[in-house]
Amino acid sequence: MRADFDLENIDGEARAGTVRLANGSFNTPCFMPVGTRGSVRHLSSLDLKDLGAQVVLANTYHLMLRPGAEIVKNAGGIASFANWTGLTLTDSGGYQIFSLDPKIDEEGATFRSVYDGSFHKLTPETSADIQADIGADIQMVLDICPALPAPEETIRESVEMTAVWADRGRKTFIGHPDASSRQSQFGIVQGGTNSALRAESAKRTLEIGFDGYAIGGLSVGEGRNEMLDSVSVVTDLIPEDQPRYFMGLGDPVGLVNVVERGIDMFDCVLPTRLARHGTVLTSGGRINIGNARFAKDDDPLDPGFPQSPGNHWSRAYLRHLMATDEPAGARILTLHNLAWLFNFVERMRTSINENEFDEFRKETLDIWS
Amino acid sequence: MRADFDLENIDGEARAGTVRLANGSFNTPCFMPVGTRGSVRHLSSLDLKDLGAQVVLANTYHLMLRPGAEIVKNAGGIASFANWTGLTLTDSGGYQIFSLDPKIDEEGATFRSVYDGSFHKLTPETSADIQADIGADIQMVLDICPALPAPEETIRESVEMTAVWADRGRKTFIGHPDASSRQSQFGIVQGGTNSALRAESAKRTLEIGFDGYAIGGLSVGEGRNEMLDSVSVVTDLIPEDQPRYFMGLGDPVGLVNVVERGIDMFDCVLPTRLARHGTVLTSGGRINIGNARFAKDDDPLDPGFPQSPGNHWSRAYLRHLMATDEPAGARILTLHNLAWLFNFVERMRTSINENEFDEFRKETLDIWS
Numbered sequence: 126m127r128a129d130f131d132l133e134n135i136d137g138e139a140r141a142g143t144v145r146l147a148n149g150s151f152n153t154p155c156f157m158p159v160g161t162r163g164s165v166r167h168l169s170s171l172d173l174k175d176l177g178a179q180v181v182l183a184n185t186y187h188l189m190l191r192p193g194a195e196i197v198k199n200a201g202g203i204a205s206f207a208n209w210t211g212l213t214l215t216d217s218g219g220y221q222i223f224s225l226d227p228k229i230d231e232e233g234a235t236f237r238s239v240y241d242g243s244f245h246k247l248t249p250e251t252s253a254d255i256q257a258d259i260g261a262d263i264q265m266v267l268d269i270c271p272a273l274p275a276p277e278e279t280i281r282e283s284v285e286m287t288a289v290w291a292d293r294g295r296k297t298f299i300g301h302p303d304a305s306s307r308q309s310q311f312g313i314v315q316g317g318t319n320s321a322l323r324a325e326s327a328k329r330t331l332e333i334g335f336d337g338y339a340i341g342g343l344s345v346g347e348g349r350n351e352m353l354d355s356v357s358v359v360t361d362l363i364p365e366d367q368p369r370y371f372m373g374l375g376d377p378v379g380l381v382n383v384v385e386r387g388i389d390m391f392d393c394v395l396p397t398r399l400a401r402h403g404t405v406l407t408s409g410g411r412i413n414i415g416n417a418r419f420a421k422d423d424d425p426l427d428p429g430f431p432q433s434p435g436n437h438w439s440r441a442y443l444r445h446l447m448a449t450d451e452p453a454g455a456r457i458l459t460l461h462n463l464a465w466l467f468n469f470v471e472r473m474r475t476s477i478n479e480n481e482f483d484e485f486r487k488e489t490l491d492i493w494s
Numbered sequence: 495m496r497a498d499f500d501l502e503n504i505d506g507e508a509r510a511g512t513v514r515l516a517n518g519s520f521n522t523p524c525f526m527p528v529g530t531r532g533s534v535r536h537l538s539s540l541d542l543k544d545l546g547a548q549v550v551l552a553n554t555y556h557l558m559l560r561p562g563a564e565i566v567k568n569a570g571g572i573a574s575f576a577n578w579t580g581l582t583l584t585d586s587g588g589y590q591i592f593s594l595d596p597k598i599d600e601e602g603a604t605f606r607s608v609y610d611g612s613f614h615k616l617t618p619e620t621s622a623d624i625q626a627d628i629g630a631d632i633q634m635v636l637d638i639c640p641a642l643p644a645p646e647e648t649i650r651e652s653v654e655m656t657a658v659w660a661d662r663g664r665k666t667f668i669g670h671p672d673a674s675s676r677q678s679q680f681g682i683v684q685g686g687t688n689s690a691l692r693a694e695s696a697k698r699t700l701e702i703g704f705d706g707y708a709i710g711g712l713s714v715g716e717g718r719n720e721m722l723d724s725v726s727v728v729t730d731l732i733p734e735d736q737p738r739y740f741m742g743l744g745d746p747v748g749l750v751n752v753v754e755r756g757i758d759m760f761d762c763v764l765p766t767r768l769a770r771h772g773t774v775l776t777s778g779g780r781i782n783i784g785n786a787r788f789a790k791d792d793d794p795l796d797p798g799f800p801q802s803p804g805n806h807w808s809r810a811y812l813r814h815l816m817a818t819d820e821p822a823g824a825r826i827l828t829l830h831n832l833a834w835l836f837n838f839v840e841r842m843r844t845s846i847n848e849n850e851f852d853e854f855r856k857e858t859l860d861i862w863s
Contacts, residue, residue, distance in 0.1 A: 162814070162815075162818045162820055163811070163814065163815075164815055164820045164822045164823075165822075166820065166821055166822070167821045167822060167825070168822055169806070169807070169822050169825070169826060170806070170807075171806060187818075191814065191817060191818050192789065192810070192813075192814040192817070196789060196790060196810060196814070199790055199792075200792055200808065200810060200811070206808070206810070206811050206814075207807070207811060208806050208807050208808075208811070420561065420565060421565060421568055423568075423569055437538070437539070437540060437577050438538070438539075438576070438577050439569065439575070439577075441561070441565060441569060441575070442532070442569070442575050442576060442577070444561075445531070445532065445560065445561040445565070445575075446531075446532075446533055448560060448561070449531045449556075449560050451531055451533045451535065452535055452536045452821050452824070452825070453533045453534075453535070453536060453537055453538050454533075455821070456536070456538070456821070456825070457538060
């Protein structure tokens with residue numbers, strides 16, 4: 126099912142709008158938290174609802190191994206399994222697999238399970254089928270994601286293989302008895318930081334035709350300027366009435382940078398992972414709650430963000446919970462960081478609708494870069 | 495401040511009533527969850543409020559080392575530090591220390607910190623002072639708690655030293671500039687499973703005179719019948735208008751057994767520790783959610799307890815969270831086990847008020863023993 130993008134306002138190239146899917150819609154720009162194994166660490170689906178999350182990402186790689194796609198399917202899909210009333214997206218499994226140094230051939234990628242060492246093979250076809258079983262609202266096609274920097278030849282090969290796999294993944298999805306009526310499938314543009322290869326990958330992905338488009342293989346070690354140039358090459362080519370998803374970005378500077386270039390969606394483990402390490406996103410920038418200066422600080426967690434769910438507790442108390450490894454500490458900071466980032470994205474959306482995005486962008490860079 | 499026990503109804507020797515403290519009151523029988531370091535693992539003070547917890551226990555041993563009593567004092571005491579609006583109780587530190595094989599002399603117990611290996615000494619005087627700083631509504635006097643079984647001579651010495659320490663701890667508490675006006679201090683009866691020594695310890699503790707009385711040194715390895723005989727010896731001696739607290743008990747059979755003998759209060763890490771290991775308290779008895787038979791079970795966690803906060807999720811999903819070590823799993827099971835146990839205690843209280851305690855006791859034994 127084609128994902129339609131309804132534009133509310135465009136300010137420069139920054140877009141505020143709504144993405145419509147088969148089972149619901151969400152406002153953009155949209156940050157999607159990562160619930161790796163069907164749970165954002167420390168949070169339940171009720172917490173995510175309270176936080177106002179719209180779309181939650183889950184990892185195909187993990188779910189296909191534990192509990193297995195069949196169990197998720199029998200539960201009615203990942204949202205039903207986790208009792209989540211919002212929307213969902215699954216990655217293709219590729220990103221995790223490529224971090225495990227898999228054996229790649231034309232057919233697919235062979236890798237070992239992190240859980241029990243057993244061998245598994247994921248192909249564009251099985252990835253689409255498994256994601257159909259997991260049943261998220263959006264599934265991603267299996268792509269090849271090389272680590273950067275990489276030789277041009279490696280990038281070129283990845284673009285070629287990504288296009289071949291995309292065609293096979295799309296055919297499988299379209300041919301699936303019911304996936305294509307209830308799910309949307311997004312294509313992924315590769316090409317490293319090589320503008321010509323990015324453009325080629327975008328065109329080949331667009332020729333196949335997907336319900337939405339993602340930019341993959343960036344924010345993986347390259348420089349920020351190279352990354353952003355590659356984004357612009359791609360967003361210029363994607364039709365305005367379809368959503369554009371930058372995979373794997375969650376820092377405030379990164380978000381304003383890609384939204385400035387026409388991106389609508391992004392996901393990242395960053396805000397939740399930072400929380401588990403005691404790093405707090407605040408209106409004044411990052412703080413680490415473990416710092417000794419907070420030991421006697423009876424201010425609430427983030428006085429600059431009065432609606433924070435972490436503000437029920439003092440910095441001194443939260444520092445103590447983190448210092449003693451009490452899981453309530455990681456949970457409260459996770460709630461805060463997500464609430465803060467959702468609020469940040471909401472303010473960004475408002476700034477676009479009010480044609481003040483450039484001011485918002487500059488303020489963000491002043492504090493965060 | 496003397497803790498008054500107001501009787502509502504007595505059924506046999508099982509009592510339903512209210513304990514009044516300087517800053518509030520709570521209904522009995524009362525189960526107190528354990529927030530070792532000022533947090534019940536995986537839960538916040540708001541969660542405990544939602545669960546209907548009345549009194550939360552914290553461990554002096556841990557808090558004196560991390561974050562230190564001074565920091566808790568400066569935050570306005572443990573309840574204020576944790577933003578907990580209910581009542582609190584601190585143990586004396588003795589129980590943890592005795593598990594660390596401390597060096598005991600007449601003055602006190604010298605032990606090493608689990609955090610950094612540093613040496614510390616706790617005396618009846620410093621325990622009372624530190625607990626005054628921590629500022630819970632109830633503090634416990636420092637006692638000597640031998641592991642059972644133990645030679646009679648060891649038990650006799652522990653009773654003797656406990657009485658000497660109790661006298662010193664009480665004097666320190668009474669002499670404290672403000673602790674005795676805002677806190678209650680409970681004495682602790684020792685004596686192993688020797689009825690004569692239990693009676694002697696009770697009498698000596700009563701002679702000193704405390705605001706409430708606890709039975710310590712049981713549920714530490716002895717047989718259930720010996721334990722219960724020792725309880726009866728003590729509860730027969732404590733004045734009816736003061737609360738009686740059995741330290742360290744949290745299983746349904748144990749609770750009906752001691753309530754049957756006139757106990758009003760109890761605490762235990764059991765329900766929360768079980769939750770972290772996947773063991774669920776249900777109306778039909780314990781289940782372990784990790785069992786393979788739950789892998790495809792889409793029933794809610796405990797259909798027999800419709801108000802469980804865990805019933806938003808299926809057994810299959812919660813099994814998956816526990817199997818993959820997702821902290822949301824331990825959290826949800828912790829919420830469930832505490833909700834279940836609070837409900838169990840509430841039903842026990844109702845049965846006493848309706849003179850049906852014996853039926854409740856028998857039903858509990860049928861399911862749980």
